[in-house]
Amino acid sequence: MIYIRSIVYTTLMFISFLVLAPMALLPSFIVGERHRWQIAQAWASVNLYLSKKICGLTYTISGLENMPEEKCVVFVKHSSVYEIFIMLRYFSPSSWVGKYELMYVPIFRGVFKKFKLIPVKRGRGFSETERVRNEGRERLESGNWIIIFPEGTRMEYNKSKRYGLSGSILAKETGAKVLPVSHNAGKLWKRRGLLKHPGNIDFIIGVPFETSGLTLAEINAVGKKWIDNNVVL
Numbered sequence: 001m002i003y004i005r006s007i008v009y010t011t012l013m014f015i016s017f018l019v020l021a022p023m024a025l026l027p028s029f030i031v032g033e034r035h036r037w038q039i040a041q042a043w044a045s046v047n048l049y050l051s052k053k054i055c056g057l058t059y060t061i062s063g064l065e066n067m068p069e070e071k072c073v074v075f076v077k078h079s080s081v082y083e084i085f086i087m088l089r090y091f092s093p094s095s096w097v098g099k100y101e102l103m104y105v106p107i108f109r110g111v112f113k114k115f116k117l118i119p120v121k122r123g124r125g126f127s128e129t130e131r132v133r134n135e136g137r138e139r140l141e142s143g144n145w146i147i148i149f150p151e152g153t154r155m156e157y158n159k160s161k162r163y164g165l166s167g168s169i170l171a172k173e174t175g176a177k178v179l180p181v182s183h184n185a186g187k188l189w190k191r192r193g194l195l196k197h198p199g200n201i202d203f204i205i206g207v208p209f210e211t212s213g214l215t216l217a218e219i220n221a222v223g224k225k226w227i228d229n230n231v232v233l
Contacts, residue, residue, distance in 0.1 A: 002055075006196045009054040016046050018107075025110040036114060037092045044088035051082070056198025057188060059086065063205030071145050072177040072208055073136075073167055075223040077231070078149035079157040079186025086183070086203055087147055094145035097132055097166065116144065120166070132166035137174050146170065150223065157186030160228050168211070168219035177208035180223045182230035202232040 024031065024039040031039070051057040059082075067090075074091060076083060087094065093115075100119040102108040112119055118135045120128045136146050148170075150163035171178050183203040189196045206226050211219050 002195055002197060005055050006194050009050055009196060010194065012050050012054070013047055016043055016050075020046075021107055021111065025107075025114050033093070040088050040115070041092055044085040047085050048089070051085075051196060055196040057082070057196055057201065058199075059201040059203060061086065061090070061203040061205070063207075064090070066205050066207050067179065068177060068208050070177075071140055071143055072179050073140075073146045073148060073171040074179045074181060075148055075150050075163075075167060075227065076181040077157070077160075077183060077227055078151065078154045079183075079191050080154070080189040082185040082189050082201060083183055083203075087181075091145045091147060093143070094147050095136070095139035096147040097136075097149070116142075129166045129169060133170050133173060136166075136170040140170075140174055140176055146176075150220065154191035155186075156191065157184045158231060158233055160224065163220040163224055165216050165220070168216045168223075171211045171219060172214070172216065175212060177210055178219060178223055179208040180206040180226045180230075182206070182227040184232045187233075204230045204232075206230065 020039055020043045024036050048059070074087075074094075076087060087096075095116050095118055097118045097120055098112070100121040102112065102119070111117065116139060118132055118139070120132060139146060146167075148167040150167050151161050152164050155161060167178070170176070181203065183201060185201045188199045188201060209222055214222070
């Protein structure tokens, strides 16, 4: 039954994307930025509802009171697809740092442009760090959260790797705080797995910390330590 339910939900997830994404990508004189984000949040809410009703996936989120009024850089663990729904629901409007390769898919190319996401080519080093820094600064100034998966790729929920520097550079040079977010979504919905196991996913929003006076390595160390220590196993 878990396999059948997972197939049914996955099919509906893609259908919901194919229905709502074109609406969100309509020209600005038809769909303004505010309504565009409302469509994105609606897609997230639809999938949270469907995954609950079909697969038995629920979530709890703590630390909402820690979200600062001023938008900042958000470090979040990336171990599943489920956290994308949560981040859209609670952190919109936002600019995400994502894989440039997705730009080769026509509909994703439109999503990157309309939602002002920041595409990054892996292995390009300094040039891509500059892209995140320059575009991220503009997005912050326009009132967007900056969502960064600092490990650079999806990881097992209970494992971690060295953080990249682009997020810490952006935060330090703009004076923005870093807000760490931890979760264990990958425990029930694995990073490359089809099966969605029933159960509750725990999201924890930490206290934002100042980056002034910290080195880039120290910014990453503070964020990584908090996130790793707050994954509910």
